[in-house]
Amino acid sequence: MKGIKLLVSMSQAMMILLLVCTVLVMLPVASAKRWIVGDKKGWTTNINYSTWIEGNNFYNGDWLFFSYDRNQMNVLEVNKTDYETCNSDHPIYNWAAGAGRDVVPLNVTRDYYLISGKGFCFGGMKLAIHVKNYPPPPVARGVHGLGQPKKSRKTHPKNQKKRVGSGNCKKQR
Ligand SMILES: *[C@@H]1O[C@H](CO)[C@@H](O)[C@H](O)[C@H]1NC(C)=O
């Protein structure tokens, strides 16, 4: 009897240990973030997107999500000059797929310049984003020596989870 009881409590302890380890290992993976451009207002006029990006860190592997009036606006990637002058004549890439809901993967560590064509750039629909590499992940205490496989922070965007609290990270103003 005593032996069985001991076995049960040991397996319970193992379960808890396994749970803790799983959580610890999963934490660094939940890293990519899907940014809703303009938050609740979306991609539209009368928003200063320079202000919107203030205090936010954009990392390689994150996404931008643009939600807008598909009958009027669009999402064009342009170079720095065309961003500054609101020139939409020769976009590098047209991200507008037609539904007014576009996802732009920030999968290269560089500057991204996105504007709306059809004149809306002049009304403020322009977004310049500096995408950084993740800082080296902090060493998780307690994970070492347990034989858990090390997970890399960077996985393919498709496999990445939303960062916890995404959308709530913005300062309220
Ligand atoms: C947007 O805000 C930035 C500072 O955050 C400011 O420099 C810029 O002039 C503003 N743009 C407009 C169109 O108000």
Ligand SMILES: *[C@@H]1O[C@H](CO)[C@@H](O)[C@H](O)[C@H]1NC(C)=O
């Ligand atoms: C952006 O593209 C335009 C037209 O192709 C070109 O004239 C301009 O020099 C480019 N600017 C940069 C910073 O590459």
Ligand SMILES: *[C@@H]1O[C@H](CO)[C@@H](O)[C@H](O)[C@H]1NC(C)=O
């Ligand atoms: C980034 O994403 C675009 C669009 O999905 C894709 O065409 C491109 O190959 C990707 N680049 C890298 C370096 O993964």
